[in-house]
Amino acid sequence: MSLRPVRAALTIAFALGLLCGLGEGLGLWATQEFVGSRWKTVLSAGPEVMWVAPLLDALLFTVFAALVVGAARLARRPPPLALLTGACAAGLAVDWARFTDEIARRHALMIGAAVGLVAWLGTRGRERQVARAAGVGARVLAAIALLVFAGLTGGMRLRERIVVDRLPPAPPDAFDVLVIVLDTVRSDHLSAYGYARRTTPELERIAAEGVRFDACFSTSSWTLPSHASMLTGRLTWEHGAALDALDGLFPVLGEELLAQGWRTGAFSANLCYFQRRFGFRRGFLCFEDFGWSWFSRFTGTLVGRELFDMAGGEVRESVLRKPAHAVTDAFLDWLDRRPDRPSFAFLNWYDAHDPYLPPPPFAGRFGGDGITAGDPPPPQPGETRPWTREQLDRHHQAYDECILLLDTELGRLRAELERRGRFERTILAVVGDHGEAFGERGARLHRGSLHREQVQVPLVMRAPGRIPAGSVVERVTSVASLPATLVDLLRLPIEVFPGPSLAECWRDDGDEAGDEDGVALLELAHHPWNEYRRRECFDGALRSIVRGRWHYVWHEKRGRRLYDRIADPREERDVLAEHPDVAAALEQELDAALAGLQRHPLEPTGVMPGERARLAGVGYIGDEHGDDR
Numbered sequence: 362m363s364l365r366p367v368r369a370a371l372t373i374a375f376a377l378g379l380l381c382g383l384g385e386g387l388g389l390w391a392t393q394e395f396v397g398s399r400w401k402t403v404l405s406a407g408p409e410v411m412w413v414a415p416l417l418d419a420l421l422f423t424v425f426a427a428l429v430v431g432a433a434r435l436a437r438r439p440p441p442l443a444l445l446t447g448a449c450a451a452g453l454a455v456d457w458a459r460f461t462d463e464i465a466r467r468h469a470l471m472i473g474a475a476v477g478l479v480a481w482l483g484t485r486g487r488e489r490q491v492a493r494a495a496g497v498g499a500r501v502l503a504a505i506a507l508l509v510f511a512g513l514t515g516g517m518r519l520r521e522r523i524v525v526d527r528l529p530p531a532p533p534d535a536f537d538v539l540v541i542v543l544d545t546v547r548s549d550h551l552s553a554y555g556y557a558r559r560t561t562p563e564l565e566r567i568a569a570e571g572v573r574f575d576a577c578f579s580t581s582s583w584t585l586p587s588h589a590s591m592l593t594g595r596l597t598w599e600h601g602a603a604l605d606a607l608d609g610l611f612p613v614l615g616e617e618l619l620a621q622g623w624r625t626g627a628f629s630a631n632l633c634y635f636q637r638r639f640g641f642r643r644g645f646l647c648f649e650d651f652g653w654s655w656f657s658r659f660t661g662t663l664v665g666r667e668l669f670d671m672a673g674g675e676v677r678e679s680v681l682r683k684p685a686h687a688v689t690d691a692f693l694d695w696l697d698r699r700p701d702r703p704s705f706a707f708l709n710w711y712d713a714h715d716p717y718l719p720p721p722p723f724a725g726r727f728g729g730d731g732i733t734a735g736d737p738p739p740p741q742p743g744e745t746r747p748w749t750r751e752q753l754d755r756h757h758q759a760y761d762e763c764i765l766l767l768d769t770e771l772g773r774l775r776a777e778l779e780r781r782g783r784f785e786r787t788i789l790a791v792v793g794d795h796g797e798a799f800g801e802r803g804a805r806l807h808r809g810s811l812h813r814e815q816v817q818v819p820l821v822m823r824a825p826g827r828i829p830a831g832s833v834v835e836r837v838t839s840v841a842s843l844p845a846t847l848v849d850l851l852r853l854p855i856e857v858f859p860g861p862s863l864a865e866c867w868r869d870d871g872d873e874a875g876d877e878d879g880v881a882l883l884e885l886a887h888h889p890w891n892e893y894r895r896r897e898c899f900d901g902a903l904r905s906i907v908r909g910r911w912h913y914v915w916h917e918k919r920g921r922r923l924y925d926r927i928a929d930p931r932e933e934r935d936v937l938a939e940h941p942d943v944a945a946a947l948e949q950e951l952d953a954a955l956a957g958l959q960r961h962p963l964e965p966t967g968v969m970p971g972e973r974a975r976l977a978g979v980g981y982i983g984d985e986h987g988d989d990r
Contacts, residue, residue, distance in 0.1 A: 366439045367430050370429065370430050374423050374426030375419050375422065376499040376502060377449040378419035378421060378423060379419045379502035379503060379505075379506055381457070382417060383411075383505060385457065385662065386411035386414035386415060386662075408517065409513065410662060413661060414663075415506040415509070417659050417662050418664070425452075426440075442491065443484040443488060446480050446491060447478065447480040449480075451476055453476070456664070458473065459667070521624075521646045521647060522699070525699055529620075532622075532852075536787060536788045536824065537704050537783055538618065538847055539706050539708070539787050539790070540706070540790045540843070541708045541710065541771065541774075541789070541791045542591070542707070542709045542793070542794050543791065543792070544631055544710060544713065544794055545793075545794070545807065546764060546767070546796070547817060547818065547819075548575075548577070548817050549817070552565060558730065558732055560764045561765070561768040562768065563769070563772040564791060567791065567823050569830065571822050571828045572823075574820040574821070574866075575834065575835045576817070576879065576907075578881035579793070579817075580596050580597055580840060580882070581811075582809065582811060582816050583794075583795055585602050585607075585639060586886075588641065588794060591841070595841060596884065596958065597884040597886075599611065601963055602640070604886050604888075605963070606639045607641060609640075614843075614844040614858070615705060615707070616644040617844075618644075618705045618851075621853055622703070623702070623703050624699055624702045624705070625646050626704065627641065627645040627708075628688045628695075628707070628709070629688070630682075630683040630684070630688050630711035630712070631711045631714075632651075635650065652683075682714075684712060685766070688709070689773065696781070696783075713797075715797075715806050717762075719765075723765055723766045724759075724762060727758050734753050734756075734757035734799040737753070737800030738801075746803060753805075757799050788823075788824040789822065789824070790843060790847065793818030793819050796818060797814065798815055801931055802933070808885075809896035809897060810897040811897075811905045812914075812932050813912065813926055813930065813931075820840065822863075829867050832866075834863070836866060837878060837907050837908060838881065845859065861876075879908070880954075881907040883905045885897075885898050885902065885904075886902055887901055897916060900919070902917045904955070908947060908950070910925055911926070911947060915948065921937060921944060923935060923937035923943060
C-alpha cells in the first residue's frame, strides 16, 4: 500500500473532525450564552469549548481513520476512502444532531446514517477530488482553529486589559476584596467554632485577627440561591434564583465594584451551578468555570458529555472535582497580571462536597479518634435508609478531612498574598454557602430542608484597621448581608444593597447596633420530582425565620414548626405547642418581611428533565433510595 492513500484517509478524517468540532464548539458556546439555564447540560461550556471541541473531534476522527488504515493494511487493500468519508460524515451529523435533547439518540443515529450514506455515494469514484479538497479544507480549518485558540486565550486577556485601562481610578487607599466560599461546609464542623477535631487551624488564626460570626445563616440549603444572595444581597424571594438562573433584575457586587475601579474575577470549582449559564458571569471581567484538566475540559464537549453520562460515580467526581489548589492558582495568575489595580475576587472551593474524597496526606487523618456523627433518630415506621451507622461515621470523618484540606489551602493562599505584599491590604471573607446533614432526622447531604445543619454556615472576616481583631458576633446574621458589608468596609458610596451591613455589629464602642437578636430569612423551593420524594421539599415549598434563639419553619403542606436552636442545636424537638405566642409572632414577622419585598416576577420552573440524570451523578439529586442530597 502506498503512502498517498494513507495520507488521504487521515486528511479526510482530520478535516471532517475539525469541521465537526468547530461547529460543535461554536454551537455549544452560543447556546449557553443565549439559552442559559434552560439548556440541557450540567457542566459549563465556557469559551474554551470552541477550541477544545475541534481538538478532540479531530483527534477522534483521525484515530478512527488510523484504525481503518490499519485494518486495510492487514487485508492488503487500499483504505476505502469513500466508506471512510461516509462514516466520518455520519459521525459529524450525529454529533450535531445530539446538540439538543429535543432530538433523541435513535433519531440522531438515523440522521447520521442518512448523511453517511449520501456522503459515501457522493464520494465513490471521486476519491481523488475529495482527498484534494480535504487537504485544502484541513489547512483552512486548522488555521481557523488556531485563530480561535489564539483569539480566546489571548483575546480575552486583551479585552480585560482594555476594559481595566478604561476603568475610573480607584481610591488611593483601596483594599483588595477576596471572598472564599467553602462549598457545603457547616459551621459546627470547624474547630474555629469549637469543634472537637482540629479541622481549621488557619481559619482560627484569621478569626483571631478579625471577626467570627457565630450564628450566620445561608438563604437556602443549596448552591444556586445562596450564591445569588451573596452577590446581590437579596433573598431568594427577590432574586428568583430558586431553581433557575440569576437574571439581571438586581445589580450584583461585581458590577458595582467594577464601576468604582476594581478589577473583578471569579474562579469556580462548582462546575454544576456556580457557572455562567446560571447567570453568575455578570459583573466579572474574568470568570473561570470550565475544566481544569484536559480530561475535565473534554467533558465540556458533546462526545465528552456522552461519555460522562455513561461513566460511574467515581469518574464523574474526578471530572467535576476541580481541586481548591487549581482554583487558587488560577486566581493568583489573574491577580499577578495587573498588580497595579485593586481587585475583587470570588473563589468557590468544592472539595468538601459529597462524596468526600480527601486525598493524601489528609485521608485517614482523623481515623480512630472516636468522634462520630452522633446517634441519628430511630427510623419512622416503614422508613428505610440507604446507609448504615458505620457508613455515616466514615462519611463524617472524610468530610472533616476535606475541611482540613480546605483550611490548609487557605493557609497557602495567605502565604502567597503575604509574599506579594497584598494580604494586609485585603478585606477577606471566608463563608459557607450551605451546610450538610449527617443523619439528623434521617437525612443526609443537603437541598432537602431548612434545618440548621443544612443552613448554618461559617463567616469569618478580616480587614486590618477596619475590623477589630478578635471580635465575635453572636447575633443572628445572613450571608445576604455580605455585599452591603463589603461596600461599607471599602467606604464606597454604593447604596443598592439592602444590607444591613454587618459592620454595625462592632461599631458604637463595641455595642451591637440595630436589631439586638438579629434575623435571617430562608427559603427552599418546591421540588415536585420523584428524585426528591423523601425530602421535605418534595411536597411543598419551605420558608423559615431565625431570630435570636428561635427558628420557625413554615412548610406549604406539612404545617409549622418551632425550634429552640440554643437548647436543641440538632433541632430534634418541635416546641411550637409550648410557645405558640413565639411561633405566631415569628410567622407574622416572616409574612410581613416577605410582603415588604419585591418578589421576583417569574415562578421557578426547575431543572429540565434531561438534566436530572446528570445531576444525580454529581450530588444534587438523590439516588434510587431517595437519599436527601
